[in-house]
Amino acid sequence: MTLSKGARFAIIYQDAVTKRMETLYAARGACLYALSKAPKVSLEEEIDVERMMEELKEEKMPDTGQGNKNLPAWKSRRVEVDGIGYEANFEDEGGKINLNAVAEDHRDLLQNYLLQAGATDSEADTIVDSVLDWVDSDDFTRANGAESNYYRNLPEPYLAKNGPFDSLEELALIRGVTPSLYDKIRRDITVYGLNPEINVNFASKEVLSSVPGVSIKLAESIISLREKKRGIKSLDELKDLFMHAGIMGGKFEIIRSYLTVEYSQFMTIRVTCLDKKAGRCEYRVVIDNESEEILASYID
């Protein structure tokens, strides 16, 4: 029996899809396994990532020593499910820019972040104003924003939320957010919690350098320091670093007001497949540490 070219392709394709599905399901298993190892934490009690990692290590999971350069390397560990290796990372959602906590007086954080992601000044203005309009309860449109009267006139109309974001995907509905921009920024954005401050131990270089007054070089120095110290325990530890960059006194205090070392109530577990043959796959879950509820899960 000979198979047509199309049939051969279909079989190969099917095979690849099946393999990918298997990997994704195993990644989900790895993620849930990592979750089962995560101790419950309260708002008052700091997440004991070290202990969490010790517990994982006890199960003889070797440290990969590599990992996503944007994430704290000391917090990544290898998990094995069905003979496939995965890298598990624990991230505090507090290391991201919170759409529900964008305030007029701290709007430059999101604005700068959008600029470094490639938005123009006017595009960034539109998005920040529209995010604020989306969340506020009134229907008064900001100078560059959008309320229901804008969204109602789109080819597929909808209304402004006039309330907090419930999911990250809502960001794609905001005026000015294109699919490519959404894809570029979604990993640095959160909708969980209400804290506007950025957790310096988990923020990406892009988020840190969006804090007004923090250059890319300074952001890189902060990341090197937190790697070296395996976590920054107090913002005072950053004083020397800033002083070397000529930032001290009142200037340092202003920057400090954007930052924190406190964990938020929300955490992401990210599991990435290390088996090249299985193709690139990533599974993420966002967890409320207080209720232990899984709030969202993503497959990439």
Ligand SMILES: [Ca+2]
């Ligand atoms: Ca509104």
